[in-house]
Amino acid sequence: MKKRITILIVAVVAVVALVAGIEMYRGHASERNNTMATRQTQQSKTTGSDKAPDQTKSGKTLVVYFSRKGANFDGNLKVGHTKVVADFIQKHTKADEYEIVPVQDYSGTYDETTDQAKKEQQENARPKIKNPLPDVSSYDTVFIGGPIWWGEYPMIVRTFMDAVDLNGKTVIPFTTAAGSGLGNTQEAVRKQYPQAKVLDGFTVEGTKADGAEGQVNDWLAKIGY
Ligand SMILES: Cc1cc2nc3c(=O)[nH]c(=O)nc-3n(C[C@H](O)[C@H](O)[C@H](O)COP(=O)(O)O)c2cc1C
Numbered sequence: 001m002k003k004r005i006t007i008l009i010v011a012v013v014a015v016v017a018l019v020a021g022i023e024m025y026r027g028h029a030s031e032r033n034n035t036m037a038t039r040q041t042q043q044s045k046t047t048g049s050d051k052a053p054d055q056t057k058s059g060k061t062l063v064v065y066f067s068r069k070g071a072n073f074d075g076n077l078k079v080g081h082t083k084v085v086a087d088f089i090q091k092h093t094k095a096d097e098y099e100i101v102p103v104q105d106y107s108g109t110y111d112e113t114t115d116q117a118k119k120e121q122q123e124n125a126r127p128k129i130k131n132p133l134p135d136v137s138s139y140d141t142v143f144i145g146g147p148i149w150w151g152e153y154p155m156i157v158r159t160f161m162d163a164v165d166l167n168g169k170t171v172i173p174f175t176t177a178a179g180s181g182l183g184n185t186q187e188a189v190r191k192q193y194p195q196a197k198v199l200d201g202f203t204v205e206g207t208k209a210d211g212a213e214g215q216v217n218d219w220l221a222k223i224g225y
Helices: 002-047 081-093 110-122 155-163 185-192 206-211 213-222
Strands: 061-065 070-072 075-077 096-099 141-147 170-177 202-205
Touching: 061 081, 070 110, 081 096, 081 141, 081 170, 081 206, 081 213, 110 155, 141 155, 141 185, 155 185, 170 185, 170 206, 202 206, 202 213
Parallel strands: 061 096, 061 141, 141 170, 170 202
Antiparallel strands: 070 075
16 A cells, blocks of 8 residues: 555656656747747848948049149139048048149149140140059049149049049049039040949039038939939
8 A cells, every 4th residue: 555655656746747847848948939039030130121231332432633722813722622622522422532643733823824734735745643543443433523724624634544444433523613614524534434434523613612512412412422
């Protein structure tokens, strides 16, 4: 009799232990499933709607410019008008910047400079650039800026364009001028780089460059930057 009672107690304890074990496993399993579900939701958030911003529209951007400080018809400029615009573009697009620096600078009076510029244009000259040219291989977009000199880019900008192949990239002209707007710069860029995507350029009167940041940003937004 005593033996039977002992067997019964052992059997009851074994069943209770088995049931408790099953329940514990179930608890762990559902906890694990919940954790996995949470992880999957987090993953789909980072690879789905919260994915990194689209870098493809501007990629890596370079702002190239030539600008002449000093004696201009509208005063003695501490900073050239085109540089002011170049800096606004750089600030907005977080681009790298490259200034075209001529070997023979244009530091004469305004009249001397216009004479020199006219001569270079008539001779279709390619004045030498002093600083090393940029490696443009990693850039998707290149802005090219300059003042309008006799209706077009100064010839030193043409030196840059001859030396640096921007075919296959997005190229965007910008200028400052007294009244000629973009002059023929857009056409010059298209002709130079037939395989480039040339977007609508920006121009502002040089004397209004300092106050043109809003205009520059509006234009950049319009063309997708
Ligand atoms: C040599 C020279 C030629 C110029 N030719 C023109 C021109 O044909 N049309 C125009 O609207 N402005 C002309 N300008 C005015 C400049 O384009 C204008 O002042 C520009 O904002 C200067 O830019 P920068 O300070 O970056 O050099 C000329 C200026 C110079 C010095």
